[in-house]
Amino acid sequence: VNNTPFYISQGLPLPLFTDFYELTMAYAHWKSGTMNLPAVFTLTFRSNPFKGGYTVAAGLRSVADFILNYKIQEAEASFIAELKGVDDKPLFEAAFIDRLKNTRLACDVWAVPEGTVVFPNEPVLRVQGPIWQCQMLEAALLNIINFQSLIATKATRMVYAARGGKIIEFGMRRAQGFDGAISASRAAYIGGVHATSNVLAAKLFGIPLAGTHAHSWVMAFEDELTAFRKYARALPDQCVLLVDTYDTARGVNHAIKVGVELAKNGKRLAAIRLDSGDFAFLSEQARKNLDAAGLHQTEIIASNELDEYLIQSLHLQGAKIDHWGVGTKLVTAQDQPALNGVYKLSALYEGGVWKNKMKVSNQTSKTSNPGRQRLRRFYNASGQIEADLIYEESECPETIKHICDPSQLNRTKKIQPEWSSRDLLEQVISDGKITKLLPSIFETREHTQRELNLLHAGHRRFENPHEYRVGLSPELLKIKQALMAQLGGE
Amino acid sequence: VNNTPFYISQGLPLPLFTDFYELTMAYAHWKSGTMNLPAVFTLTFRSNPFKGGYTVAAGLRSVADFILNYKIQEAEASFIAELKGVDDKPLFEAAFIDRLKNTRLACDVWAVPEGTVVFPNEPVLRVQGPIWQCQMLEAALLNIINFQSLIATKATRMVYAARGGKIIEFGMRRAQGFDGAISASRAAYIGGVHATSNVLAAKLFGIPLAGTHAHSWVMAFEDELTAFRKYARALPDQCVLLVDTYDTARGVNHAIKVGVELAKNGKRLAAIRLDSGDFAFLSEQARKNLDAAGLHQTEIIASNELDEYLIQSLHLQGAKIDHWGVGTKLVTAQDQPALNGVYKLSALYEGGVWKNKMKVSNQTSKTSNPGRQRLRRFYNASGQIEADLIYEESECPETIKHICDPSQLNRTKKIQPEWSSRDLLEQVISDGKITKLLPSIFETREHTQRELNLLHAGHRRFENPHEYRVGLSPELLKIKQALMAQLGGE
Numbered sequence: 020v021n022n023t024p025f026y027i028s029q030g031l032p033l034p035l036f037t038d039f040y041e042l043t044m045a046y047a048h049w050k051s052g053t054m055n056l057p058a059v060f061t062l063t064f065r066s067n068p069f070k071g072g073y074t075v076a077a078g079l080r081s082v083a084d085f086i087l088n089y090k091i092q093e094a095e096a097s098f099i100a101e102l103k104g105v106d107d108k109p110l111f112e113a114a115f116i117d118r119l120k121n122t123r124l125a126c127d128v129w130a131v132p133e134g135t136v137v138f139p140n141e142p143v144l145r146v147q148g149p150i151w152q153c154q155m156l157e158a159a160l161l162n163i164i165n166f167q168s169l170i171a172t173k174a175t176r177m178v179y180a181a182r183g184g185k186i187i188e189f190g191m192r193r194a195q196g197f198d199g200a201i202s203a204s205r206a207a208y209i210g211g212v213h214a215t216s217n218v219l220a221a222k223l224f225g226i227p228l229a230g231t232h233a234h235s236w237v238m239a240f241e242d243e244l245t246a247f248r249k250y251a252r253a254l255p256d257q258c259v260l261l262v263d264t265y266d267t268a269r270g271v272n273h274a275i276k277v278g279v280e281l282a283k284n285g286k287r288l289a290a291i292r293l294d295s296g297d298f299a300f301l302s303e304q305a306r307k308n309l310d311a312a313g314l315h316q317t318e319i320i321a322s323n324e325l326d327e328y329l330i331q332s333l334h335l336q337g338a339k340i341d342h343w344g345v346g347t348k349l350v351t352a353q354d355q356p357a358l359n360g361v362y363k364l365s366a367l368y369e370g371g372v373w374k375n376k377m378k379v380s381n382q383t384s385k386t387s388n389p390g391r392q393r394l395r396r397f398y399n400a401s402g403q404i405e406a407d408l409i410y411e412e413s414e415c416p417e418t419i420k421h422i423c424d425p426s427q428l429n430r431t432k433k434i435q436p437e438w439s440s441r442d443l444l445e446q447v448i449s450d451g452k453i454t455k456l457l458p459s460i461f462e463t464r465e466h467t468q469r470e471l472n473l474l475h476a477g478h479r480r481f482e483n484p485h486e487y488r489v490g491l492s493p494e495l496l497k498i499k500q501a502l503m504a505q506l507g508g509e
Numbered sequence: 510v511n512n513t514p515f516y517i518s519q520g521l522p523l524p525l526f527t528d529f530y531e532l533t534m535a536y537a538h539w540k541s542g543t544m545n546l547p548a549v550f551t552l553t554f555r556s557n558p559f560k561g562g563y564t565v566a567a568g569l570r571s572v573a574d575f576i577l578n579y580k581i582q583e584a585e586a587s588f589i590a591e592l593k594g595v596d597d598k599p600l601f602e603a604a605f606i607d608r609l610k611n612t613r614l615a616c617d618v619w620a621v622p623e624g625t626v627v628f629p630n631e632p633v634l635r636v637q638g639p640i641w642q643c644q645m646l647e648a649a650l651l652n653i654i655n656f657q658s659l660i661a662t663k664a665t666r667m668v669y670a671a672r673g674g675k676i677i678e679f680g681m682r683r684a685q686g687f688d689g690a691i692s693a694s695r696a697a698y699i700g701g702v703h704a705t706s707n708v709l710a711a712k713l714f715g716i717p718l719a720g721t722h723a724h725s726w727v728m729a730f731e732d733e734l735t736a737f738r739k740y741a742r743a744l745p746d747q748c749v750l751l752v753d754t755y756d757t758a759r760g761v762n763h764a765i766k767v768g769v770e771l772a773k774n775g776k777r778l779a780a781i782r783l784d785s786g787d788f789a790f791l792s793e794q795a796r797k798n799l800d801a802a803g804l805h806q807t808e809i810i811a812s813n814e815l816d817e818y819l820i821q822s823l824h825l826q827g828a829k830i831d832h833w834g835v836g837t838k839l840v841t842a843q844d845q846p847a848l849n850g851v852y853k854l855s856a857l858y859e860g861g862v863w864k865n866k867m868k869v870s871n872q873t874s875k876t877s878n879p880g881r882q883r884l885r886r887f888y889n890a891s892g893q894i895e896a897d898l899i900y901e902e903s904e905c906p907e908t909i910k911h912i913c914d915p916s917q918l919n920r921t922k923k924i925q926p927e928w929s930s931r932d933l934l935e936q937v938i939s940d941g942k943i944t945k946l947l948p949s950i951f952e953t954r955e956h957t958q959r960e961l962n963l964l965h966a967g968h969r970r971f972e973n974p975h976e977y978r979v980g981l982s983p984e985l986l987k988i989k990q991a992l993m994a995q996l997g998g999e
Contacts, residue, residue, distance in 0.1 A: 035709040036687060038679060040720035042708065047722070047743035053729065060725070098712050105746040150729060157723070161682035162690060189528060192651035193847040195693070197526060198686030200652060218532065219525040222588050230530035232537070233647070235550070235854035238866045239543065239640060253537035256595040265869050265996050295870055347847045356846035357683040357837045364725035376728045379755045380785055506755050 034091045034122075035098065038158045042099060042111075045151040049115050057368035058150040059391050061142045062160060065359040065384055068172055068352065072484025073474060075175055075467055076143050077206045078167030079133040080457050083447055085159055091122040124152050128448035131394065133458070134171075134209055134467035135443060136474060138489045141407060142392040143168075143360070145444060150367070157362045166199075167206040169358040173327075173349055174210025175471060179479060180330040185342040187229045187320070189216035190350030203350035209463050212349075213342075224460050230259075231292045231320070231344075237264040247277045251288070255281060259290040259320065262305075267296050271305045278314045290318040292344065298323075299336040306339035320344055326353070327481065363387040373413075375498050379506045388425070389502055390495055397438040404473045406432050407443075410492035416442070422490035425499060432488055524581045524612075525588065528648045532589060532601075535641040539605050547858035548640040549881050551632045552650060555849040555874055558662055558842065562974025563964060565665055565957055566633050567696045568657030569623040570947050573937055575649055581612040614642050618938035621884065623948070624661075624699055624957035625933060626964060628979045631897060632882040633658075633850070635934060640857070647852045656689075657696040659848040663817075663839055664700025665961060669969060670820040675832040677719045677810070679706035680840030693840035699953050702839075703832075714950050720749075721782045721810070721834075727754040737767045741778070745771060749780040749810065752795075757786050761795045768804045780808040782834065788813075789826040796829035810834055816843070817971065853877040863903075865988050869996045878915070879992055880985055887928040894963045896922050897933075900982035906932070912980035915989060922978055 048054040067074050096119050104110035126148030137143050144164065146153045177186050188207045194200035204220030214229035215221065221228045232250055240246035243265060251258045260277065262270030271291060278288030291309075293301050298321050309317050321333070322344030330343055347353060364376045365387065375389035391412040397405045408422050424430035447455050458466065477485030491499065538544040557564050586609050594600035616638030627633050634654065636643045667676050678697045684690035694710030704719035705711065711718045722740055730736035733754060741748045750767065752760030761781060768778030781799075783791050788811050799807050811823070812834030820833055837843060854866050855877065865879035881902040887895045898912050914920035937945050948956065967975030981989065 031687070032709065032712070035712055036681070036690075037708050038681060038706040038720060039708055039711075039718040040706065040722050043720060043744055044722050044726050044740075047726070047740050048729075050743035051739045056729065058725075058729070098708075102718065104744075110744075110747075150725075154723070154725065158682045158690075162684055162687065165683055166685050166689065191526070191528060192648045192852075193655055193849075194652055195656050195685035195841065195846065196688030196691070197521070197652065198688035199656065200526075200648075202686040216528040216530065218527050218529055218588075219522065221529075222522070222525055228529040228592065230528060230533060232530050232534050233644070234868045235548075235640075235644065236534050236537070238854045238868065239538075239546065239548070239857060249541045250534075250537050253540035254533055254594075254600075257600075263870065295875055351685065351841075351846040353846055356685065356841040356843055359683075362682075364728045367729060378724045378728065380753065385785055 032092075032095050033085060033089050033159070034095045034155065036159050037155050041154045041157060044154055045119075046111050046115055048151050049118060054151045055149040057147065058153050058364060059366035060146045060153045060157070060362050061365040061388070061392055062144040062164060062360055062362045063140050063142060063387070064137070064168070065361065066139050068169055068355050068358050069176065071172065071176065071481070072478035072487065073136045073138060073172070074168055074358070075171040075210060075470070076131050076135050076137045076164070076168050077133055077171035077209050078163040078202075079130045079144065079447070080463070081163045081167065081202070082130070082144070082160055083128070083453065083457060085163065086124055086126065086128060086156065086448055086451065087453060089124050091119050093120070096120045122152070124156075124451040125149060126152055126156070126448065126451060127446065129444040129446050131443045132445060132466060134463040134470060136470040138407060138487045140388060141409065141489055142394050142444060145392065147391070161360050161362055163202075165358040165360040167202055168360070169352050169355075170203045170206035170350065171210040171467070173352045174207040174212050175467065176327040176481070177330060177343070177345055177349060178211035180327040180334070181343055182334060184340065185213035186211070187214050187216070187342060187344045188212045188346070188349055189230070189322075189344055190346035191217045193347040194350045200350065205460065207349055208460060209467055211464065211468060226460070231261050232259070234261065234264045237261070243270060244273045244276060247273050248280070251277045251281055255284070255286045257289050259292055260288065261292045261294060263294045263296065267293060267301050268304065271308055275308055275312045275314060278309070278317055279312055282313065288314060288317045290320050290342070292320040292322060294322050298333055298340060299338045302339040303337070318342060322346070324348060331481070361387070365389050366391045375502060377499065377502050377506070379503060386503070388491065388495070389499055394443045395440050396443055397434060397440045398473070400437050402473065403475060404487075405438060406488040406490070408434070408490065408492060409495060411495050411498065414492055414494055416440070419492045421493055422488065423493055423496045424490045425496055432490065522582075522585050523575060523579050523649070524585045524645065526649050527645050531644045531647060534644055535609075536601050536605055538641050539608060544641045545639040547637065548643050548854060549856040550636045550643045550647070550852050551855040551878070551882055552634040552654060552850055552852045553630050553632060553877070554627070554658070555851065556629050558659055558845050558848050559666065561662065561666065561971070562968035562977065563626045563628060563662070564658055564848070565661040565700060565960070566621050566625050566627045566654070566658050567623055567661035567699050568653040568692075569620045569634070569937070570953070571653045571657065571692070572620070572634070572650055573618070573943065573947060575653065576614055576616065576618065576646065576938055576941065577943060579614050581609050583610065586610045612642070614646075614941040615639060616642055616646070616938065616941060617936065619934040619936050621933045622935060622956060624953040624960060626960040628897060628977045630878060631899065631979055632884050632934060635882065637881070651850050651852055653692075655848040655850040657692055658850070659842050659845075660693045660696035660840065661700040661957070663842045664697040664702050665957065666817040666971070667820060667833070667835060667839060668701035670817040670824070671833055672824060674830065675703035676701070677704050677706070677832060677834045678702045678836070678839055679720070679812075679834055680836035681707045683837040684840045690840065695950065697839055698950060699957055701954065701958060716950070721751050722749070724751065724754045727751070733760060734763045734766060737763050738770070741767045741771055745774070745776040747779050749782055750778065751782045751784060753784045753786065757783060757791050758794065761798055765798055765802045765804060768799070768807055769802055772803065778804060778807045780810050780832070782810040782812060784812050788823055788830060789828045792829040793827075808832060812836070814838060821971070851877070855879050856881045865992060867989065867992050867996070869993060876993070878981065878985070879989055884933045885930050886933055887924060887930045888963070890927050892963065893965060894977075895928055896978040896980070898924070898980065898982060899985060901985050901988065904982055904984055906930070909982045909984075911983055912978065913983055913986045914980045915986055922980065
């Protein structure tokens with residue numbers, strides 16, 4: 020177990036995992052003499068996924084691994100050198116290629132700890148360094164954090180719906196490619212899933228494994244009862260039988276026969292698995308029959324295109340399901356398969372001072388916040404989280420009295436003296452080197468759970484969740500308004 | 510360019526990319542003495558994605574690479590040996606681990622050529638070999654083929670909507686992990702996309718690169734016009750300017766200034782890119798102003814959460830957009846992010862004969878077809894495709910007279926004497942070794958185009974597409990019905 024994403028440990032040419040325009044911009048900066056301009060880029064989410072009330076930030080450890088292992092080596096530089104422009108001539112001058120060669124990153128990175136609950140427009144990650152280097156990282160950082168945060172958040176919703184029942188993730192066959200499966204297993208585990216079926220994710224990250232058997236096991240023998248008996252004989256201590264290969268009611272009866280036989284040998288049929296049909300009805304029948312046969316400890320697992328809404332609905336119907344196998348709808352986050360994180364230039368060091376930068380847009384949702392942002396979270400007397408403040412690094416947070424909503428100027432929240440607070444962005448990397456021991460996946464999983472417990476229930480409900488208050492310091496709001504006026508009127 | 514997926518060329522432990530239950534089943538087969546039972550597994554899609562009329566099969570080359578590079582080595586065997594069951598004792602016996610070690614696959618594989626248009630319930634891929642080996646491949650084969658077929662199909666729809674305009678894919682920052690980006694770029698290119706922004710996909714697969722610049726380029730300079738001029742100076746032969754950093758109308762004017770300056774130097778502003786706002790309105794204004802300045806050859810690219818429906822709608826509105834940049838909605842197939850391919854046992858060699866196998870279900874859509882299936886396609890006199898026939902390997906296709914719909918028994922199609930036909934499944938691998946030179950990605954891309962041209966337009970429309978006729982031979986239908994009666998009444 021090394022916690023490192025496989026594409027890093029296996030030596031993928033990381034610098035090429037980038038958008039083509041980062042290369043042309045790096046080149047244009049080189050031609051313009053602005054390549055090493057110190058810049059600050061801020062990664063934020065524009066909205067919470069699934070119309071939910073929060074987002075769980077995940078993928079930060081993978082990002083750190085990516086940055087620490089980043090180096091433009093001979094092979095990558097040669098590929099860039101071979102890129103052709105018009106008339107089949109090289110696109111870039113040879114001196115630029117030489118400039119790229121042997122580059123390691125000289126960036127500083129601040130990030131919220133993985134597993135932290137975050138909200139729209141908050142700085143989740145901040146990269147500071149030569150502008151071309153910050154840019155080269157854009158696609159990789161967004162790819163990693165968008166996807167892992169999406170899946171971690173989805174997992175917390177399913178775990179919430181399961182109310183103490185275990186969620187087992189087995190989505191690899193429908194995931195979006197190999198890393199779609201592997202990173203999803205990692206993020207889902209951070210989000211509170213109990214185990215995965217993904218053997219490689221278990222090896223890479225130490226996630227517990229779980230599984231049953233396939234329909235083909237049953238079909239490989241002359242009849243279902245024989246197949247169940249053979250499986251139970253091979254794995255008597257963790258036998259989970261899939262009962263719907265031919266007919267669920269009959270399958271349950273066969274499983275009960277095998278369960279009774281196991282019990283005679285001092286063993287226990289661990290569970291049966293329902294994989295199709297009406298779960299409310301079938302699970303009630305199965306529970307009754309299992310109990311009648313004395314198999315009170317044999318649990319019932321259900322799987323078939325489940326998501327948090329179906330799990331919740333089955334609970335409301337009183338279904339007798341102990342645990343939930345989820346696949347496609349978790350690992351692809353089917354109802355919203357992409358998170359909308361963006362990575363925007365927010366400050367530039369010119370002429371000896373930091374200048375604030377922002378992207379203006381006719382679409383308000385696409386207007387970014389300026390500055391070298393910091394993020395401070397306030398906790399009320401009972402320890403629950405109350406509001407978050409985005410402020411500029413040049414400000415002293417203790418002197419800030421109000422949190423201002425930039426989209427509704429009359430919506431200002433007074434910071435109460437009894438609130439405690441702490442800054443969420445922690446420096447992880449300095450000048451390309453790690454500065455902080457990163458937590459294990461198990462610690463991150465626990466941190467996520469603690470974070471969720473700090474939320475009011477209203478932020479966790481699926482329908483119309485309560486909106487968490489996030490705003491700017493009065494000073495940062497002033498900076499933003501001045502920039503908008505200036506840029507809008509350029 | 511080697512066409513090999515990076516997770517293979519980089520030495521990922523392929524045998525561990527499998528579901529845990531494949532290991533427990535392999536073990537139970539070993540305990541039961543049935544490990545080497547010859548089996549046939551058939552991979553099919555249950556329905557076309559996006560409520561469309563067809564699916565483009567893709568990923569087959571990646572599957573071949575996966576199988577050819579598959580070997581259970583010491584490291585993988587050790588990991589499996591360390592898996593714990595109850596009381597922290599090893600889950601598997603040591604003799605089983607020895608049996609696994611140094612396994613290479615002894616499977617035969619038939620597949621439709623990559624880029625072939627296929628339909629629900631057709632055998633897209635068939636694996637024949639020792640049952641435990643066929644099973645170990647299940648998750649990897651489904652993962653690769655489900656995702657790449659999904660994205661290739663999505664790409665063909667966007668290309669269709671663009672009516673000759675180019676589609677440029679730049680989804681990596683919102684893709685589901687690294688491979689979600691890389692495999693998507695590959696599949697989208699097969700589907701007819703013109704270029705990608707993904708530099709690594711360009712290196713791995715030879716896909717052409719395209720790109721513009723980011724908002725941060727503009728924000729890094731004192732004003733937009735200066736930023737445009739510097740970019741044009743660095744890349745005068747392929748300058749595409751993004752015009753919405755502050756205000757699109759003003760951005761277009763700045764781009765026109767730079768375009769006129771380039772023209773004076775004998776160069777051409779390649780394009781402007783709109784990235785927000787009302788494209789119908791903005792593109793018309795921009796076209797008018799570009800033309801008025803004599804920049805008739807400067808093209809207009811649009812990007813902003815585009816999919817096939819928006820592209821079609823903008824066409825209907827007469828928007829003056831030449832090319833389309835698409836990201837999230839292509840690489841995650843946002844409206845349906847997973848294809849529903851399944852891999853089912855369909856025959857087993859026992860007692861010297863092949864026995865047909867099938868999965869029955871109360872849900873008709875989950876009932877599979879039995880047998881060592883072959884797939885034959887019929888073409889009418891004008892060369893367009895008419896109907897597909899699934900038959901059993903033991904049958905002589907020339908003697909089959911009808912195509913029978915298994916779900917509607919009165920729906921039988923007579924095979925016309927004037928139709929020509931050919932079998933679609935080709936053997937790719939024999940006893941674990943390649944038997945066929947696989948086409949390059951460029952040949953596959955052309956094959957896809959030819960395949961789409963064989964479809965009636967009714968199969969390609971987005972709303973209520975015409976359903977293509979696929980059925981079983983009368984003999985295979987009889988086999989299926991007999992099995993259903995037997996298994997249902999077991």
